[in-house]
Every structure is written in structure tokens, then in C-alpha cells.
Amino acid sequence: METMPVTLADVADAARRLDGRAVRTPLLESPLLNEQLGGRLLVKAECLQLTGSFKFRGAFNKIAQLSAEERRRGLIAYSSGNHAQGVAAAARYLNAPALIVMPADAPAIKVANTKAWGADVVCYDRHGESREAITERIMAERGLTLVRPYDDPAVVAGQGTVGLEIAEDCKARGIAPDAAVICCGGGGLTAGIATALSGLVPGIVLHTAEPAGWDDTARSLAAGTRQRNEGSLPSLCDALLAPTPGELTFAINRKLVRSGVALAESDIVAAMAAAHRYFKLVAEPGGAVALAAALSGVIPVAGRTVVVTLSGGNVDPALYAKLLGGAA
Amino acid sequence: METMPVTLADVADAARRLDGRAVRTPLLESPLLNEQLGGRLLVKAECLQLTGSFKFRGAFNKIAQLSAEERRRGLIAYSSGNHAQGVAAAARYLNAPALIVMPADAPAIKVANTKAWGADVVCYDRHGESREAITERIMAERGLTLVRPYDDPAVVAGQGTVGLEIAEDCKARGIAPDAAVICCGGGGLTAGIATALSGLVPGIVLHTAEPAGWDDTARSLAAGTRQRNEGSLPSLCDALLAPTPGELTFAINRKLVRSGVALAESDIVAAMAAAHRYFKLVAEPGGAVALAAALSGVIPVAGRTVVVTLSGGNVDPALYAKLLGGAA
Numbered sequence: 001m002e003t004m005p006v007t008l009a010d011v012a013d014a015a016r017r018l019d020g021r022a023v024r025t026p027l028l029e030s031p032l033l034n035e036q037l038g039g040r041l042l043v044k045a046e047c048l049q050l051t052g053s054f055k056f057r058g059a060f061n062k063i064a065q066l067s068a069e070e071r072r073r074g075l076i077a078y079s080s081g082n083h084a085q086g087v088a089a090a091a092r093y094l095n096a097p098a099l100i101v102m103p104a105d106a107p108a109i110k111v112a113n114t115k116a117w118g119a120d121v122v123c124y125d126r127h128g129e130s131r132e133a134i135t136e137r138i139m140a141e142r143g144l145t146l147v148r149p150y151d152d153p154a155v156v157a158g159q160g161t162v163g164l165e166i167a168e169d170c171k172a173r174g175i176a177p178d179a180a181v182i183c184c185g186g187g188g189l190t191a192g193i194a195t196a197l198s199g200l201v202p203g204i205v206l207h208t209a210e211p212a213g214w215d216d217t218a219r220s221l222a223a224g225t226r227q228r229n230e231g232s233l234p235s236l237c238d239a240l241l242a243p244t245p246g247e248l249t250f251a252i253n254r255k256l257v258r259s260g261v262a263l264a265e266s267d268i269v270a271a272m273a274a275a276h277r278y279f280k281l282v283a284e285p286g287g288a289v290a291l292a293a294a295l296s297g298v299i300p301v302a303g304r305t306v307v308v309t310l311s312g313g314n315v316d317p318a319l320y321a322k323l324l325g326g327a328a
Numbered sequence: 329m330e331t332m333p334v335t336l337a338d339v340a341d342a343a344r345r346l347d348g349r350a351v352r353t354p355l356l357e358s359p360l361l362n363e364q365l366g367g368r369l370l371v372k373a374e375c376l377q378l379t380g381s382f383k384f385r386g387a388f389n390k391i392a393q394l395s396a397e398e399r400r401r402g403l404i405a406y407s408s409g410n411h412a413q414g415v416a417a418a419a420r421y422l423n424a425p426a427l428i429v430m431p432a433d434a435p436a437i438k439v440a441n442t443k444a445w446g447a448d449v450v451c452y453d454r455h456g457e458s459r460e461a462i463t464e465r466i467m468a469e470r471g472l473t474l475v476r477p478y479d480d481p482a483v484v485a486g487q488g489t490v491g492l493e494i495a496e497d498c499k500a501r502g503i504a505p506d507a508a509v510i511c512c513g514g515g516g517l518t519a520g521i522a523t524a525l526s527g528l529v530p531g532i533v534l535h536t537a538e539p540a541g542w543d544d545t546a547r548s549l550a551a552g553t554r555q556r557n558e559g560s561l562p563s564l565c566d567a568l569l570a571p572t573p574g575e576l577t578f579a580i581n582r583k584l585v586r587s588g589v590a591l592a593e594s595d596i597v598a599a600m601a602a603a604h605r606y607f608k609l610v611a612e613p614g615g616a617v618a619l620a621a622a623l624s625g626v627i628p629v630a631g632r633t634v635v636v637t638l639s640g641g642n643v644d645p646a647l648y649a650k651l652l653g654g655a656a
Contacts (some may be wrong), residue, residue: 017470020501026354029418031445047608048356048373089359109605116360171346273645277437278639280375280610313608316650317601325649 004255005248006153008199010242011160011192014061018161023049025162026309027169030245030278033122039301041294042177044166047281047313051113053239054162054189055086055149061158062147063090070095075145078102078131081110082312083149088117099144101135107238109316113207127232150188152244159189163196167308168203177204178304179274180289183311184208184217184260186242187249193309194256197273205286208253208260209289209308211237211268217245217253218260226250236265236323238310263289267296269323275310283325287312332583333576336410336483336527339488339520342389346489349421350385351377351381353490355497355635356431358606367629369622370505372494375609379441381567382490382517382639383407383414383477388566389486390475391418400582406430406459409438410640411477416445418527427472435566435644455560460481470532477514479574487517490525494604494635498529505532509618511639512536512545514570515577519622521637522584535627536581536588537636539565545573545581546588554578564593564651567614567640595624597651603638604652611653615640 006267008292028043046054063075075088079246084100090097098119102111103126115121124134139146163180170177180197182190197204208217214235220227228244235241245253247249269291275283283291291310293299299306356371375381391403402425412428426447427561430439431454431464442447452462469592476483492506498505508525512519518536524531536545548555556572563569573581590630596613599620603611611619618636621627628636 023354023356026351026376028351030440031378035444044378048354050359075393116363185357276610276645276648280380280605282608282610319602321649321653322603324645325653 004195005212005251006160006191007158008195010153010157011164014157015161015164017061017064018057018158020183020188021060022161023060024165025049025131025168028279033278034275037301039303040305041301042305042307043174043279043291044162044307045281046309046311047283047287050315051085051089052312053082054159055082056089056153057161058188059083059086059147060090062092062152062154062270063094063096066145073143073145074098074281075147076101076135076139077147077149078135079149081106081114082239082314084114084119085110085117087147088114088119092118099138101131104120107314107316109226110314120158120212146154149187151248153248156188156191156195156252158192162189162190162198162309163193167197167200172202175305177201177307179207179299181207181209181293181299183240183287183290184210185286186246187217187253189247189258189309189311191249191252194253198256205257206257207293208257209293210260210262211235211240212262212264212288215260215262216243218262219264220245220250221254221257221260224254236268236285237289239284240289261293261298263292263296263298267292269326271328273305275290280312282315282320283310284315285311332522332523333579334484334488334519336523338481338485340493342385342485343492345387345389345392346486349388352488352493353377355494357605361606365629368633369629370503370633370635371607371619372490372635372637373409373609373641374609375492375615375639379413379487380640380642381410381411381414381415381615382487384417385489386483386486386516387411387414387475388421388511389420390480390482391422391424392475399474401471401473402426402468403475404463405475405477406463407477408534409434409442410567410571410642412442412447413438413445415475416442416447420446421555421569427466429459435642437644438642478514479576481576484516484523484577484580486520488524490517491521492638495525495576503633505529505635507533507535507627508635509535509537509621510637511568511615511618512538513541513568513575513614515545516574517637517639519577519580519586522581526584534585535621536585537589537621538590539563539568539617540590540592542568543588543590544571546590548573548578549582549585549588552582555558564596564613565617567612568617589626591620591624591626595620597654599623601652607649609638610641610643610648611638612643614642624653
């Protein structure tokens, strides 16, 4: 195989950096749900990760490798909320100041938690201004180091530790998964998990899951080149609204990922309700798309063993109550 | 120390029986919440256990020790729902038929799941009939073996594996807990955890948590003899409505548990919301009382390390949505 921009060794290094810092999240299953599906469904519960999503892993792995001087000057990131919290928490553990550029309509819980981790927050209008432009201006003014949400080898390697743990837990329990479905925004979690699983679980088939209307990765995988989402459809999945796959992440994913699927909002809400009922886990909409792919039958589970990421749980209680009440 | 009816060795035996069957649930913490509390709070996430509560542990440990003939004839249990599901699941794994006597007003999710695990369910009117009388009649007619919800050494030893895991995880992470607070109905989980922790964590102080109006264990610990709850106040905590402490469990708890506390319903609902926000866990009301004790200040966390059980997550989605929406 030609040299990949992120290797299994990079993921193993990240795991060593994260040891004792990140939560080793459980790989859960529900025998009752398995029976209904006629197969075996394993849920990697990354909503139990520090900051409520997998994003802490990549941010910590990135920031830990910066120089002391870079950490002293501080970090900047743009994010709708999960990467924001991941960077804020990792920066705090590594004694670096952090400034986060967040859309004004980000979920309140994500903004509040980012501030609670000690980061400064600058808000922008997601429909008017460019977050990249704002970020670059502040970066230049203050000499800050950018922590990209996905297009960085260190971030991808950090997210890859999710895949390493999946492989280790499957091995320990004698499970040979046929497929894995990964919640996909810019593709960092996918690229990391794909790097780990394709190295450690030969023959496993990988899929991305995205919300309908935001299936740039699915279309890009089908086309072989990076596609862009048409407009800006409203979506519950605030965590997955990247306009196009990352350059680095797509270079990895186009080689290692079979295909992508898009899920309707009703299937995503049903998956949130199933996470509540069968797993006692709080899933945010964007964190439930891979589970939705498995439960809706879009990715078949019958007669197979399928792993899905439940990648985050940062959803405002009022919205959660409304969605759950409607799905009940 | 005089001989106890359940020993640390019994708990260790139960752990060996449950190995590979029960989920080894994580001990979670939230740095943001710790900061607010000025101390360290660790949550044992038993809502992630098979069947959504710790009850599977005790039921499996009991049924695994029955004779092949007893298992062939079958099992009977009475329960508002969590013990019902625990017995149904354990019986199924051990190839024994199970019949469960449940109150007609048990949460729908608990009745549905008990049936889904393959048990037969007989309903009774909690305000009219005696579940003990119904159970005894059917037992005698059919030669079934009763799996008691708490007053059985094998059940207590099984629940004690929760405490064993807490002690092991604390040791592995270099944590010396000052206190543990345990959700308490009949006292089986408390007696099991107390047996494990008092043996493995010298000096730890143990408390029970109960809903206000159902604080029979708190009053019994204070009086030194088993007290009974006055009336039958309505309570959200369907899992904790035992009328009086168990005989066996109280014999253990009066020696090992310092005191009990009673929590107002508003504090319990606030704890369910905190479990959602900080831990991404679905807690049922009865599963959130120990967390409520810590968050309300009834059991102080400031300057200390306190472990609480989050003992179950079986709550109907509609009720959950209503409580969470109100608490948000």
C-alpha cells in the first residue's frame, strides 16, 4: 500500500498520549435489540467521552504535540460546538489559552460548556460571515495556533483511537465485525477509525453516515472526487454540517471507506429514541446518524455484526425532550 | 468481626460467575461538575448494565447456583420492573422459564422489556392484592423457585459486584473515595456494595439514598431496628418503594452503613437532568436518588471524593421528556 498521511503507528502514539486522560468508552450492545435486528449491533458510546463527544481525543493529541511556546501563545479553533469543547478541555489540561469562533446559533449547551472549560468564545453569523476569515484575522493578530476540526494528521490520529479501542474490545470478546458505520461531518473521525480498523480488522467494510442534504462525503466517495453540498438546508445535526469533505480526510477515506449513506431526519430522531430505550445513552442528532443507518435498514444488520459510532451527546435538554416526546 | 451472612469471598465468586455476562460498567466523572462541586464525584453507571439496571447481577448469581432440576421447573419473582427484567434476562441466559408478578401500574417500558426477555407476566393491583400471596399460590401450584428481589445472600452477593468494580476502578486510577451513596429500596444493592467496599476500601463512609416518604432504611439505620413506611405516598421512584428494609439486608446494612438520607422529588428530577447534561446518561427517578443526594448538598462533595450509584435507566420516554423539559 502506498504511504498514507496517517498510519496505525500514529494512532497508537495518540493512544499513548491519551491514556489516563480520555475515557475508554464502552462498546455496548442490547440483546433485545439484536434479536429484533436478527444480527449483532455494537455501539461505541463516545457520548461518554470527556466533553460529551469524541472531539477531545483529536484536540488533545494535536495540542500535546505543539511546542511549549505555541501552547503559551495560545490556540484558536472554529466549531459549532463539539470541537470547541474538545479544544477548550484539551487546552485547559495542557495549560494553554484557547479562543473559539462559534456560530451564533450553536446549541446553548455547547457554548456554555466551551466557556465553562475556560475558553474565550467569539460568535459569528453562520449565514453572513466566513468563520475562516474571522479566524485567520484573529490568528494573525494574536499569533495563535489553529487547531483544525479534521484536516490535520494529529487530529485524525487522535480520533483514530476510537477505532483502536473498537478493535481491541472486539478482539477481547471474540467478535469479528463485518462492517462499521461512522458519523461523518468533515471526515476526521471516519479517517481515524478507518486507519485503525483497516489495519487491525482485515476485511471489515466501512461506511459513513450523514444527514440527508449534507451527504457530501457519500457523493464524494461515489464520484471519487470531493463534492460540495448544494445549499444550506436546515438540519438537526449541527455537528455534521461541513460543506465538503476535508482534503486530508478524503484522501484517506476514498481509499479505505466503501460508501456513504444519507439518513432522513425521522430516522435520526428514531435512533435517538432507541439510544434512550435500549442503551440508556443520550445521543445528539449528529451523534445518532450511524445508529440510524443500522436501525432503519439502510445498512443491514441481519445475519451480520455491525459496529456504529454514537459520536456525541451534546443536545439541549428542551430540544431533546421535544424530540423524544414526539418519537415516543 | 462476627460472621456476616454475605462475605467478600461470596462477592468475588459472583464476579467470576458474571464475568463475560454482565457489562463492566464505567465509573464516570465530569471535570466541569467537579469544579462546581469543589470536590470529586464519581458515577457508577449501572444504567448501562444489561436490562438497564444492576438487578441482572443478583438474579444471574442466584439462578446460576440453582440445581438443573430447579431451573428446569422454572422461576418466579415479583417486581415493579427492574428485578423483573433482571430475572427474565438471567433466566433466559440460563435456559430456565420465568414467571413475573408485576403491579398493573408498573412503567410500560419495564413490562414490555420483561416480556421481550421471554418471561410470562402476571399483573396485580398494587393497592388491592398482596403480591406475596399471589406469588406463593402460583409457586406452590407450579413448583417454581422464588428469586427474591433482595433478601437472599446470592442476590446480595451479585449486587456486590458493583462495589467490587468500584473498588477496582478506584485503585487502578489512584482514587481513595471518602464516601459512597447508594440508591436504596429493599437494601440489596446497598448490602452488596457495603460488603465489597467495607472490605476493600478501609475507612469509606457509606450512605443510602431514598425518596422522601419512602425513607424506611434511613429511619431504620437511625433507630437500629427495621422501620416501616407510613402510608403509600405517590412517588416517581417506582424502583424504590419497598415498605421496609429486608431482614437479611438490614442485618448487613445496620453494621456497615453510616446513615441514610431522603431526597425531595424536585432534587431527584434535577439529578436526572444533570445525568443528561454532564454524563449523557438516562437515569430513571429511582436510579438518580444517590446523585441527587450529592448534587443537592445533602451529602457534601466539597473537598472530598464521593461515589454514587446511578442504578437504573428504565423510564418511559414520555415521562422522561416531560420531567427533562420541566427541569430544563
